[in-house]
Amino acid sequence: MNTVKILHCADIHIGAAQSFLGTLAEKRRYEVLMTFERIIDMAKENDVKIIAIAGDLFDSNNIEKSFIDAVFNKIACVPYIKIVAICGNHDPLDSNSPFNSNNLPENLYVLGSEDEAITFEDIKTRVYGRSFGFCYENGREKFSIIPCDNEYINLMLMHGDFKADLKSNYNAISPEFIKSSSMDYIALGHVHKRSGIEKIGDTFFAYCGCPEGQGFDELDQKGVYMGNIGKGICELEFVPINKRRHIHIIIDISDLNNENEIPDKILRSISETFGENYPENLYKIDLTGELPEDFDISLSEIAERLSDKLFFIKLRDYTEVYIDKEALAKEASLKGIFVKNMLKKIEEAQDSEKIILRKALSLGLKAFKGEVSWNED
């Protein structure tokens, strides 16, 4: 059975400025570029025949020339691998597109903004697809080029939202579209979260997700799909490639005696969970738990202590002051009466309101102790 080995990647967003990283943003931009280079190297080592880039290779059409040159130079280093790309909503194929250059590597094939197909006779494969010509594109019910023979493996690249009703500014792709395409595999892009390999009719399809997360809303392992595809065959496997992961973790520090113990607790928790590479990740850590009244937390100080051990950390304080609320509620002091009233309110409230009331109680108790402020690292 005829198969071809492909590597499916998308949404690399080379050049993206992750401003929330502050001074680390520039370093991170280069790391994303290096991840792309690792993808190419991996394709070379694994004898991949086609690399399918399903859109948003670049974060915009206005990134620095040095990034663009680096990408094209790397592609040119593997002249025997066919690299087929489509443009996404972030890097549409307009007049400013880097893909309009006259010096594109010869092994780079960019599909235009109208339905297009390229045939590679040597590997008996046809690649279909359509680029975004603009940052918004309407979805279409069908692809206008339908494979007419079974001799070739039919691979499609498409960037857009998987939506049944076609209501999206980002090239909605409906199940009917997939079914009617007669493709063997559709390499999707646009959604940064990886999907599993799905199938509608005879067509396999998947979102490979982005190879490097861009924020704390992208927490899963990132990578590419690689493997053989053919008629009725889809042996793609997920290969992690990301240098760093975004991790959101909640750590209970109720068992600690003072603030100085917090950094060690954090390091212990994340090293146990994420292994020896844990310093490489980006962490958003919510500190929770009940702490004694005299337990002061300075998020900036904790972050500073961890700054040379972790690449990036963002802390949020969700701790509450531990008090024997029941005992305190019996006191005739102002604090006691306050606690008593708050507890009563919490008890009487709906579940949805309890959280905010608890926060009010915690804030009030902190105010009895000292200055309070809007506290986020």
Next chain:
Amino acid sequence: MKIKKIYISAFGGLKDFSMDFSDGFNTVFGENENGKSTVMSFIKMMFYGSSTASGLKNMRNRYNPWDGSDMAGSITFEHSGRMFRLEREFKKSNSTDKVVLFDIDMGAKQVVASDIGTVLFGLSAGAFEHSIFIGSAPDDNIDKSTEGEINAKLSNLSSSGNESVSFTEIFSRIENARLSLNSKSGKAGILDKNRIKLKEYEDSFVAGYEEIMHIKALKEKEKQLCKEISELEATANKLKTELSRANDVKNSEKLKELLSIKAELDELNKGLALKNGKFIDELFVRSIMFSIGKIENTEQKLLAKTDEEKLLKSNLEILEHPSEDMNPENAQKISDKLAEIHQNIENCENDIKTKEECISELQKELSNAQNTKKSIGIPLFIPGIFLALVSVVLLILKLNTFAFIGFSFGILAIILSITIKKIDKSLINRLNASIADNEKLLSELNLGKESLITEEKSLKEKRDLINSVLNNNTALIEKQKDALKDCSEQILALLSAKNEETEKLLGFYSNYKSACDIEEIKAELEKLSDAASKQKELKQQLNYIAKDLDNISYEEAQLRLNELNSDDITSADLTELSSSAEEIVNTLNAKKSELAALCTEIRFIEKNTPNPDEISAKIMQLKEIISAQNEFCEYSKIAMDILTDSFAEFRRSYGSQLEQDTTEIFKGLTAGKYSNVSISKSFDVTVEKANTFGTKEIDYLSSGTKDQVYLSMRLALAKLMSDKDLLPIFLDDSLDRYDDSRTVAALNFLKEFAKDSQIIMFTCHSFIAEKSRELNANVVNISK
């Protein structure tokens, strides 16, 4: 705390004054101006120093000893079971006062802060004054600044923590945190700014979205334009082809001529073919001519050098092998001959000189003769005429004799004037002849001189040569040899150059055909030159025609000619085609310009329009932050509301304690006349009479009753304000406005009260002092 003793070193009007107190009820009696207020102020200033008020309110100025002594003193007191002595020297201000606290039991001393009372009593000066320092009612209202502290103090009752902070402070902390997000102006807070930023982002997104839609519309237009341009180009190409065909017909003659000339040129070039595939041209011919010229030039130089060599060889031969006549005698003969010739030359020169002088003389004579001729003729001729005229006059006058004489002389003069000219002319002619003869002789003499000079020169050379030979002049021979050698070398070099150039020329020419020598080449040269000129001419003609035909290639020309059917196109058709083509081209150019402008506009807008997705991401991120901040504001508001309600509740609790205590004391003071006292948050008081419905505000009570109420409240407050260690209570003429029965009742009450809390009462009324003594109070007469 119990004050045991005070000692005033100097303070106000008191000097070296001491007073002892008992632990319970103390009455200090003194008439006015005896120093009661001084003692009260001393006690307060010992614990708190003084404020920085000016004028009469400046206590330091007020109590500065009249005799100028330094204010100083001490207070001995018991606190938490230990004895202390506080010593103070008053200077200009609190910061310069010297305040020392002696721990009498431990035997230690330490310098303490100026407001040591804050530490000892846990009260500020204001709170001290408004709680345990009780004066009479009207000026003693508790102000807002101490109200908070009093509330705070009272709120610490039965607290489980280390609270020393008031409700106001707690509330402010939360409020400030809230205001940092949501300011009162709605603009300065972090959340306010985030909302503004969010609005900006959203507006930017909307504007960006509109721009994006605008770009989309422009791109549609771009697509449409491209399509139109594509169609126009197709039409233009079609027209261009037709036009080209039409032009071909028009240009058919030219095409034919082009091809004909080309054929001629090709034919000519056959005879001019070079072996390297190229053809002979003018440049080739000129190169040959140049080369030949160079060779001939070299030959001439060679010839001259060869002659020179011959001469040098001859001279050298003579020098090396002189002939027989190269002897001294011959040399002498030649010298003699030379002398003779020299003499002849001199003679000749003399003759020449003489001749020249003679000729000069003759020329002078000639000149004179020419001038004389002219001067002699005229002087005779004019008188002659005059005489003739006079004679005519005389004749008329009939003086015939005189007329005849005059007439005769006149005629004679005229004849003579004419005759003398004829005589001068022959002289001139003779002179001229003589000059000519002399000049001829002179010329001969000059020739003779020239000849002699030439002969002299030749003989000199010969003589010199003989002398050289005779002198055996080696240097000259060597010089000759060197010259000969140089000459030979130059000849060789010239020969070599000539040969080289010849070889080169033959080699260059061999591209055309072989030649043995340059004569062969010269023979062909003219023919080649003519052919090259013809070739150039033909090429120029071809260029002119080709230009007219848009530099068409010959193959294309042939093809067009083959395709042409001259009947197809008329000149009218041609004109119409040209016109259509021009119109299409103009339209096409306009469309292209429009497209270029549109593309520029699109590029500009694209570059300056932020990606809506980026803005959308920022909006989402900001909304998340705003949501968290809004939540903070919400629960901080909840905390503040609950705290306020809790405080009110708490106020009610201790307030009730205060009310309760005040009621008890008031009842005691009024012997049960009143049943209830109510105190508001701001310490406003209302009372209720026993067995009577309704309450009355304190302002509506009698002054005496009012005093009793205030005293009760202040006593209750003082009691409540004291922490674990009850503080002494100072009363300054508090029973001033009491009648006798009330006074007694109050004193009795105070006596009882003093069992728990030391009371030091100052009064100027002897009655009160007397009654106090009866109650076994410690009465001190300050006057004594």
